Amino acid sequence: MxxxxxxxxxxxxxxxxxxxxxxxxxxxxxxxxxxxxxxxxxxxxxxxxxxxxxxxxxxxxxxxxxxxxxxxxxxxxxxxxxxxxxxxxxxxxxxxxxxxxxxxxxxxxxxxxxxxxxxxxxxxxxxxxxxxxxxxxxxxxxxxxxxxxxxxxxxxxxxxxxxxxxxxxxxxxxxxxxxxxxxxxxxxxxxxxxxxxxxxxxxxxxxxxxxxxxxxxxxxxxxxxxxxxxxxxxxxxxxxxxxxxxxxxxxxxxxxxxxxxxxxxxxxxxxxxxxxxxxxxxxxxxxxxxxxxxxxxxxxxxxxxxxxxxxxxNQQIDVRDKPNATVLDPLKVKGFVEFDHVTFAYGNKMPAVTDIDFKAAPGSVIGFLGGTGSGKSTIIQLLMRAYNVNEGSIRLDGQNISDISVHSLRSQISTVFQETFLFSSSILNNISYGMNNVTMDDVERAAKLAKAHEFIMEMPDGYDTVVGERGMGLSGGQKQRIAIARALLKNPKILILDDATSAVDMETEQEIQSGFQEVMRGRTTFIIAHRISSLRHADEILVLDEGNVVQRGTHKELIQVPGPYQEVYRIQYADHLARATRTEGEAESS
Structure with a gap:
């Protein structure tokens, strides 16, 4: 009993x-x-x-x-x-x-x-x-x-x-x-x-x-x-x-x-x-x-x-609010993020990230590049307090995020995940998920910035079209653009793009990137990407390997230095570089 x-x-x-x-x-x-x-x-x-x-x-x-x-x-x-x-x-x-x-x-x-x-x-x-x-x-x-x-x-x-x-x-x-x-x-x-x-x-x-x-x-x-x-x-x-x-x-x-x-x-x-x-x-x-x-x-x-x-x-909640956790005032949040020698491991495994140390000024763009398992997504999850750090600290506007209420912290962060999840509901409800008192104009503006408005209007019921479970009936790129619109509608101080354009073609990516330039203003943005094109405008790029930062700098700086970033750049732009070399050779011979 x-x-x-x-x-x-x-x-x-x-x-x-x-x-x-x-x-x-x-x-x-x-x-x-x-x-x-x-x-x-x-x-x-x-x-x-x-x-x-x-x-x-x-x-x-x-x-x-x-x-x-x-x-x-x-x-x-x-x-x-x-x-x-x-x-x-x-x-x-x-x-x-x-x-x-x-x-x-x-x-x-x-x-x-x-x-x-x-x-x-x-x-x-x-x-x-x-x-x-x-x-x-x-x-x-x-x-x-x-x-x-x-x-x-x-x-x-x-x-x-x-x-x-x-x-x-x-x-x-x-x-x-x-x-x-x-x-x-x-x-x-x-x-x-x-x-x-x-x-x-x-x-x-x-x-x-x-x-x-x-x-x-x-x-x-x-x-x-x-x-x-x-x-x-x-x-x-x-x-x-x-x-x-x-x-x-x-x-x-x-x-x-x-x-x-x-x-x-x-x-x-x-x-x-x-x-x-x-x-x-x-x-x-x-x-x-x-x-x-x-x-x-x-x-x-x-x-x-x-x-x-x-x-x-009786399951223990690992991430919980402290008794006197701070509730952030949205009007006062600037978005200054600091990682101070952060180390974290999943359970008893080897550290997923080790001694991560960087600062992201308000309105700046920080990019992360690295192979699978290098620790890119882990850094973002730690910022969202999905897990507590093992060593070091993460600060928002000078305050340790462990002292901030989880709900208050996450309400200032908007994330577009690599694996897009949509609810079995209308497109309107998916874009406005978690948002109160938003107008239809706000929803359409976010959809236009995400380059989703046109294909939504081509659907039988427009924004009232009901998508299947987990977005069934939509292409990967369409789901991703709806997720981007959802993130933009939240109007966050911190924007996280976790390989957010991986499911769209290069042309659409360029259109979405141009839209991002507008919404990134005044927001601290973190971009995880495998494509150099998504990172080249970042204020600082961190290249990770097995949880360690092995390179850091701007795009112009990193392509000049031998290392992983330059290798990725050469692989992705091989055709472009080959064409440029041929053009130079033809010019010299003439």
């Missing part, structure tokens, strides 16, 4: 629903004890002496008990359902909120399918148990207590004889629980893996088809599906072993009851009506024991699910 205690804060406000649900179920259970007494009365006081005048009131009493019991069962379901739904609602919101604030470090290893499984199937298992299962387990205890008490009032000897197998029933149930819980944990993990496989396949369907990897994906899914099937079979085997033993022990109790009870009736130690009533009451004990496996099943599933949900809720 430790999981339920940890989740108590989510249903404490509606604890009265749980109490009312339990009381209604307990009252319904208590009313059920009237039936054996009516049977005893009917046999001993009506049928045996022939006093048939009492049949009517016995029938009326039975009907009244049925009606009241049905009402109590309804109230139990009503209050239990309200409690379960309230808990699921609070938990779902809490998990989603936690996912919004979890750091990038968590998402580096998290799987979308697994998270979806936790927020759907696991939450449903918790809802069912808290809403109904918990009350049912308490009711099981009440049924055994009520039933055994009434049996003792009829015949304590027969009670002791028939209950001789009850401890064995309880022992088998507890042993079953100890084995089924790990099985359900493994089953939930297997289901998460299966869900992740489906999610990845659907999201990457174009890549799968372009590489003709359908057979491979089917085989991968089949392996995960087989793992889930094996877990289901293992759980079914446990159940198949459990139920026959339970039924055997229950049958022994009934056989002892009939043998000993019949002997007591023959000897006159108890009446026939009492034996019939006793036979009805024994099921008040055997029934719960049989159902104990079902309740243990629900409990173990909810326990395994609760542990998985708590993993999210």
């Amino acid at each position: 430790d999981v339920l205690r940890q989740l108590r804060g989510f249903y404490r406000e509606r604890l009265n629903y749980l109490i009312l649900s339990i009381l209604c179920l307990a009252a319904a259970t208590a009313l059920g004890l009237v039936y054996p007494q009516l049977l005893r009365k009917l046999i001993d006081d009506v049928i045996k002496p022939g006093n048939y005048g009492d049949v009517l009131w016995i029938a009326i009493t039975a009907v009244s008990v049925v009606v009241v019991k049905a009402l109590l069962q309804f109230l139990h379901g009503f209050f239990g359902g309200r409690l379960g739904n309230f808990l699921a609602y609070r938990l779902r919101n809490a998990c989603y909120e936690k996912l919004q604030f979890l750091s990038f470090r968590y998402y580096d290893t998290a799987k979308t399918g697994d998270l979806m499984s936790r927020l759907t199937g696991d939450l449903e298992a918790i809802r069912n148990f808290v809403g109904f299962g918990f009350a049912q387990i308490l009711n099981l205890v009440l049924m055994v207590a009520f039933g055994s008490t009434m049996m003792m009032t009829i015949s304590w000897k027969l009670t002791l004889l028939t209950m001789i197998t009850i401890p064995f029933l309880a022992g088998v149930a507890l042993k079953f629980e100890s084995k089924i819980h790990p099985a359900f944990q493994e089953m939930r993990q297997a289901l998460s893996s299966l869900t992740s496989a489906v999610q990845e396949n659907v999201m990457g369907v174009r890549t799968v088809k372009s590489f003709a990897r359908e057979p491979y994906e089917m085989e991968k899914f089949s392996h995960r599906n087989e793992r889930y099937k094996d877990n289901q079979i293992f759980a079914a085997i446990l159940w198949s072993k459990f139920f026959p033993v339970m039924e055997l022990l229950a049958s022994i109790s009934v056989a002892v009851l009939l043998l000993a009870g019949g002997t007591f009736v023959i000897k006159g130690e108890m009446t026939l009506g009492e034996l019939v009533a006793f036979f009805s009451l024994i099921w008040y004990i055997i029934g719960p024991m049989w159902g104990l496996g079902f309740h243990i099943n629900n409990y173990t599933q909810s326990k395994a699910s609760g542990e998985r949900v708590l993993e999210i809720l």
Whole structure:
């Protein structure tokens, strides 16, 4: 029950629903004890002496008990359902909120399918148990207590004889629980893996088809599906072993009851009506024991699910605001960025960047060039406080960004990522995402600067055109230009372009670059690029290799110095340089 205690804060406000649900179920259970007494009365006081005048009131009493019991069962379901739904609602919101604030470090290893499984199937298992299962387990205890008490009032000897197998029933149930819980944990993990496989396949369907990897994906899914099937079979085997033993022990109790009870009736130690009533009451004990496996099943599933949900809720947030974090005044932010000997590593790996040191004056343009894994994107992510630095510090207008509230810091930064993400919504909503009180003129101006306005207007519904999931239906360049428009509309003090024009052609890149010249004025801009053409106008270019700055300077300075920058320049402009050399040679020969 430790999981339920940890989740108590989510249903404490509606604890009265749980109490009312339990009381209604307990009252319904208590009313059920009237039936054996009516049977005893009917046999001993009506049928045996022939006093048939009492049949009517016995029938009326039975009907009244049925009606009241049905009402109590309804109230139990009503209050239990309200409690379960309230808990699921609070938990779902809490998990989603936690996912919004979890750091990038968590998402580096998290799987979308697994998270979806936790927020759907696991939450449903918790809802069912808290809403109904918990009350049912308490009711099981009440049924055994009520039933055994009434049996003792009829015949304590027969009670002791028939209950001789009850401890064995309880022992088998507890042993079953100890084995089924790990099985359900493994089953939930297997289901998460299966869900992740489906999610990845659907999201990457174009890549799968372009590489003709359908057979491979089917085989991968089949392996995960087989793992889930094996877990289901293992759980079914446990159940198949459990139920026959339970039924055997229950049958022994009934056989002892009939043998000993019949002997007591023959000897006159108890009446026939009492034996019939006793036979009805024994099921008040055997029934719960049989159902104990079902309740243990629900409990173990909810326990395994609760542990998985708590993993999210208890996950540490690496990047969080300090108690007295500064909230930036947008009107006072200048955009002066300083990296002071910054070193950072992902987990226990080798440092991704080492001793990064530079200053970006307000309105300046800083470029980053380097191969894959050189640390370019890491520098940008550290500026956004996606991660905390290991050594050194990053300052904005002279203040350490770790002392600034994360929301306030990021509200001054606008980023165009290399991998463009668009929501399944209209183009208008994608461009104005996160912005309030923007006019249509503002949206169109940003789209024109990003060279996106023309192709948007050619679409059937213009800016109201709904794009598919992750921008399906648009080309890579179109998605990237919409993302650029979204970044420009934010009107930030710091603009980050992470290879923002990689998906457009050279001609469009030149048009977008010319538009950038206008929006860069008064903003500190960081450009990550593989194309020299995107960096040549930067105030300073940092060339990185394996997390270290190996060259720095302007475009004119760097192309004059032997090194990585000059090599990239020669490769990208080889044709241009060759043409220039031929022209010079022809001029000399003439």
